Amino acid sequence: xxxxxxxVRVAPTLREKYIQKDEEIWTAALSKYPxxxxxxxxxxxxxxxxxxxxxxxxxxxxxxxxxxxxLEATEKRFAQQLGQDTYKIIEAGEYQVRKFPQK
Numbered sequence: 001x002x003x004x005x006x007x008v009r010v011a012p013t014l015r016e017k018y019i020q021k022d023e024e025i026w027t028a029a030l031s032k033y034p035x036x037x038x039x040x041x042x043x044x045x046x047x048x049x050x051x052x053x054x055x056x057x058x059x060x061x062x063x064x065x066x067x068x069x070x071l072e073a074t075e076k077r078f079a080q081q082l083g084q085d086t087y088k089i090i091e092a093g094e095y096q097v098r099k100f101p102q103k
Contacts, residue, residue, distance in 0.1 A: 002063055003057040012048035014086055019051065021081050029074045035062020053080035
């Protein structure tokens with residue numbers, strides 16, 4: 001499993017709307033692709049302007065096979081719904097989940 005990790009800065013007054021629109025637009029779009037396993041939304045208790053998205057993919061290949069044109073169209077729709085300059089991805093990462101044998 002691979003994790004796509006995104007740290008987003010969004011105005012605290014728009015945080016709930018951001019989360020709702022992310023579910024409505026991004027999650028709905030990504031869930032159509034094979035290999036998409038789900039998403040978690042983490043909220044930073046000490047920073048109300050931070051939202052962390054933890055997206056689970058079956059493999060890096062599955063994640064990277066999502067067509068760029070589809071990602072661009074989804075982002076355009078999301079930005080139109082939320083407002084163009086109301087959020088910014090400030091960090092992004094990719095993690096491999098390692099599983100260890102159970103004893």
